[in-house]
Amino acid sequence: MKDLTFLIVIVITFAATGVSGNNERMINGAQASAGDFPYIVSITVGGEHICGGFIYNRDWVVTSASCVYRLLPSQIRITVAQLSLINDDPEEKIYPIYLISVFDGYDYTSGLHDIAMLQTASSIEFSTNVNFILYNEAKETPTDKGTFAGWGATYEGGLATARLRSIQVSFGSDCRDYGADQYYPAYMICAGGADVDTGSPCIYDEGSPLVQDNNGTLSVVGIMSKNAGCGADFLPTIYTRTMPYYPWFKKLAGDQPKSRWDLRNPTKTHQRSLASQRESTSVAMKLTALLFALVFVALTAGAPSEDRIYGGEVATAAVPYLVSIVSSEQHICGGWIYNNNFVVTAASCVVDYEPSQLSVIVGQVSLIQPDIDEASINVFLKFIHEDYEPITKLNDIAMLQLASNMTFGANVELIRYEEADETGTIEGFFAGWGGTLEDNLPSIKLRTMTVTLPGDCLGYAGDEYQQNYMLCAGTDADTSSPCHYDEGSPLVQTIGSAEYVVGIMSKNQGCGASPVPSTIYTRLSAYYAWLTRIAGLQPPPIY
Known part of the structure; x- marks a missing residue:
């Protein structure tokens, strides 16, 4: 079957390239080598590749809902350590699927929440060519880049390519032409479609991961969801953001492994696949990059500004007195440590929750990856200021008593x-x-x-x-x-x-x-009597 598919791909590819007159943009990318993308899987039905995905941990794979929502677990297999769809690779292995979990809010028409998880029938064996990958928040300025790999068609309307390929994708694209009912920035990433890009995702690439280098560690920031056709020039692709779904990931599949696998030298993994692109397109790329830069400056100089970013600086360590207040694994607001049994927060944050619905996370930096001194403590009692006014937010203060005492240390401490x-x-x-x-x-x-x-x-x-x-x-x-x-x-x-x-x-x-x-x-100074009445005096400072 693999050999027959390969022959069909070859025939169609030659026919298309011979008559197209370059009307359709070729989306080839560069061929990958063993170990370049150990986190990528091929999802198959009846032995045929239908889409991609990435390894979340030993038992779960993430893909797009649009790939699998109509299928039964018994119909699906995933293949790891695969380069060729035709020939068996040295560490290639097929795993049956035990469970399909499509995100509850998935909307087929708009592609909103286009994400799903597959639980394998047996645990995935990790090796040099098979491993999980972390996920993270995307960096989306026009100078940021990402790497995308998959078995998608090499031209519009084509079949899956026989060999895994990778492309470089630019960020800062504009997907407003898709319409407000098709592009939701909070849940989707708009990337690609620029002259400097080395290709574009195509059919059969759905579910495959978009990856960025985050301070020396490769992280998935999105999974391919849809585009307006890969054969047209300058059309960006919409990816499902991975970041918003961290509570769902954790609830369904648990945390990713604590012994993090990363690539401290990302150039090593993609160097081979990118070298051929640079050799064959270096002059064209330089000219294209210059043109893109000029166009970008011209466009941004006259265009209305986007929403202003209010991110501040990313913290490198925990702020010891700061806590994350969560409900159903989802961060809802912040707070600070009053003593080893009480936390102070805003009444507006917790007024609608029962104590049993709340937990406090201490020693935390990342909402998605466990930190060194991170600990989750259940809430025992909730105290809302008796004169809290929800409309004006007057007396917007509350205290949470924890079910067990906090253990103080370098990353967990009270503040006065x-x-x-x-x-x-x-x-x-x-x-x-x-x-x-x-x-x-x-x-x-x-x-x-x-x-x-x-x-x-x-x-x-x-x-x-x-x-x-x-x-x-x-x-x-x-x-x-x-x-x-x-x-x-x-x-x-x-x-x-x-x-x-x-x-x-x-x-x-x-x-x-x-x-x-x-x-x-x-x-806070207006509430010292209330704070003391609820939680007592703070411990005296240690000099």
Whole structure:
């Protein structure tokens, strides 16, 4: 069967290249070698490749829902360590599928939530050519690149290619032409379609991973979902973002292995496959790159700006006093450690939850990968300030009593609170997992930013900003602003030689506006009596 398929591919390819007159863009990419992409699998039905996927852990593979949602587990196989669809590769192995799990909200018409997981009937054996890959948040500036590999057709309407191929994909593309009902930026990535790209995904590439180098570690940032045809020039491809689905991944398949497999020298793995592209297209690519740069400058100079990024800087270590408050494995807001049994957060974060629905994560940097001192502790009791007003957010403060005490250490520690210093232009420090765009999902990495005090909250109505109980911070001079999912996280100042919490993030008028809008924080000094009554005094400092 493999030999017959190969002959058909050869005949069609020669016929197409002989008569096309270069009307259809060839999407060949470069042939991969053994070990280049150990995380990629071929998903087959009846021995025929239908789409790709990536290895999440020893028992689970991630692919697109559109590939498998109409199939039964008994119909599907995955093949690992495969290069050729025709000839058997040295470590190639086929695994039957035990379970198909399509994301509950998958919409076939729009492609929204186009993601699925396959549980193998037996655990995948890892080796040099077979291993899992981490997933992460995408970097999406026009200078960022990604690597894509699959067995997709080499031209529009073609059959699957007989050999695994890879291409380089650019970011910063514009998918607005797809329409608002087809492109959802919070859940989809728009990439490719630029002159500098070395190819484009095509049919049979669905489900295959889009990978980026993240500080020396390769991470999946998206899986191929759809495009408007791979034979046309300059059409970007839409990928399903992997980042928004971390609660679903963890709930269904658990964490990825803690002994992380990464590629500290990513050039080694892709060097061979990219060398042939550079040799055959170096002059053309240089000219194309120059043209692309000129076009990009011209377009961006006159185009309206996108939503402003409010990400801050990615933290390299845990902020010891900061916690993530989660429900059903999903980060919902932040908080800070009052003592070894109590956490302070915003009432607006937890008012609609029962204690049994909440957990507190300490020692955390990444929402998707376990950190060194990370620990999850269940919530025993919830205390909402009795005068909390959900409309104005007056008295937006709550305490969570934990079911067991925290263990303090280098990455887990309490912080004291104090009256804010609002004289002149004073800086504060803020950290959280808030969205990096207005209406976006949480950042999967902890981010930090500097905030200027005092801010200007005159734009809020009189009952929206009550100075005795609220703190206004953030000015036009700031480059970042708290966003959704930052609620409850602490605003910290250095007073004397020590750090103190002075407020907790309550609300703002949107983080996607420019200039940066001031944010309103609950003023902690107004609640010392309430905090003490609920949780007692904080432990005295150790000098």
